[in-house]
Amino acid sequence: MAPVGMDGGTDSLRATGRWGRARQWLATLTVRQWLLAAFLLVLVGSSPFGGLRAQRAEATPTLSVGVEQTVAPVRLTVTKVRFGSDLGVPQAAKIDGRYVVVFAKVTGTDEKRSVPMYDALRDLLRIEQVPGVTKPFSTDPEPSSDDLRPDTILVADDAERMGDLAPGLTYTLAFVWRQAPGQPVPTSVRVAAYSHTFRQASIDDTYDWRDATRAAVGTFPATAYEKPAAS
Amino acid sequence: MRVPRPNRAQLGAGALVLAALSVGRVVTEWLPEDPSPVRAFERTTTLDREVHLRYGNLRVTEVDGGKQLATSTSAMLSPGLWVTAHVDFTPTVDKVGPAYAELRDGEGRVLTRGSRNVLECKVINPGISGHCLVAFEVDPTALAGSHLALTVNVNDQRGDDMAVVDLGITPAQVATWKARTTPVELLMPKDAT
Incomplete structure (x- = not known):
């Protein structure tokens, strides 16, 4: 060369x-x-x-009283938050602690089938930073309420437990959590709504609503539950 | 370290792998998209006509509807309408009874039972007639033309007989049920064994 x-x-x-x-x-x-x-x-x-830094999450939409949000697979309107030790029905009778109840109107958006209770609906709402909330069927206060499922979900019209959400129907639901005895009264409650994706499982061929994602959040004033007047 | 150049055989093997993946992709796209390609064997019938299934004989004898439902344990009010059905079922093989029910409304939407809708059966031994109660909450605008599907396996409906019953619901019936102010009573007949 x-x-x-x-x-x-x-x-x-x-x-x-x-x-x-x-x-x-x-x-x-x-x-x-x-x-x-x-x-x-x-x-x-x-x-x-921006380099390889993690992208900043998009702002989470806000939940507010009377404003509808679509949180797949439902349309959701939170109407009020109440607390009390006796909701006056057998499914939420008098307890030593306190119920914290989020009332919401819920309509399924799935055009083909019901929205099942045992994945999408049960994991639709969470109450955040409420002290002393218990797990379903437990009496021990948990350190954080953020990931706790409601104790029960009732249909407000008849106080019976909710099941699968039929397409085309709108229900007013009461999402009920329990606070252990001796915990402070929540004057306001932050409510987070989780969306889901209908997809096949990774290990079998079952389809379900999976991948709960915190999709909307809002803080609501909590007031004492007033029993409906007897008619 | 120098990266060795692939020889012809290696390149050929790589090309074959890519071709196999492409063929797999094409086959996957051609397969049905329905979640359950293996479906139940649907045996269709109509109201008050018996259908013979692998495991028994089934007949829907009565259909009713209204906004309120009264059962032996609860009273429920629907934002839509309750539609109820009485079902006679005689097992022929084992002591089994309908354990899975879905309602297919007039728009083809599938309503699953969940914990609020009702499926309650009294089933005796093979050859002895039993009875089931069924109730579903339905959107009234899609109630006419609804079909009730029943089978014995609650977890997996594939590969076995499923009764699909045309409930014969008409728009006139739906209008009557919407105007009804008394609850629909859904109780086991007194002579049900």
């Missing part, structure tokens, strides 16, 4: 010489060095767009 920069050498020879030396140098690189170089290239290339 002709030495680069020799007196009398042509430009093309000089270029070939440089390219040749570059090829020789590149051939000495290990796989690890190639991967490192590729990573640095991605890092530099992505830096104008």
Whole structure:
């Protein structure tokens, strides 16, 4: 190979010489060095767009009284939040602690089938940062209420337990949690609504509403439950 | 370390793998998209006509509806309408009875039973007639033309007989049920064994 920069050498020879030396140098690189170089290239290339940092989550839509939100697979309108030790029905009779109840109108958005209670509906709402809430069928206060399912879900019209949500019907539901005895009264309650995706399971061929995602949140004033006047 | 250049055999193997993946993708796209490609064997019938199933004989004898439902344990008010059915069932093989029910409304939507709708059966031994009570909450606008589907396996309905009964509900019946102010009573007949 002709030495680069020799007196009398042509430009093309000089270029070939440089390219040749570059090829020789590149051939000495290990796989690890190639991967490192590729990573640095991605890092530099992505830096104008924020680099490899995690993207900031989009703002969560707000739940507020009387305002409808679509949280797949339902349309949801939170109407009020109440607390009390006796809701006056057998399914929520007098207890030592306290019920915290979120009332909401719920309509299924699935055009093909009912929305099942035992995945989408039971995991539709959570109450956050309410002290001393118990797990369903337990009496021990949990350190956080954020991930606790409601103790029960009742149909407000007849106080019976809710089942699968039939397509085309709108129910007023009472999502009922329990607070253990001796816990402070919640004057306001943050309610989070979770959306779900209808998909096949990874390990079998069953389809269900899965992947609960916190999709809307709002803080509601909580007041004492007033029993409906006897008619 | 230098990355070795693949030889022809290696390139060929890679190409075959890609081709197999492509064929797999095409086959997957051609398969039915329904969640259950293996379905139940549907045996269709109409109100008050017996249907013979692998495990027994079934007949829907009576259909009724209204906004309020009264059972032996609860009273429920629907935002739509309750539709109820009385079902005679005689097991022929084992002591089994309908354990799964779904209602297919007039728009083809599937209403699953869940814990609020009713399916209650009194089933005796093979050869002895039993009775079931069924109730579903339905959107009144899609109630006419509804079918009731019943089978014995609550967890898996595939690969076995399923009775699909045209309940014969007309728009005029739906209008009558919407205007009704008394509860629909859904109770086991006194002579049910």
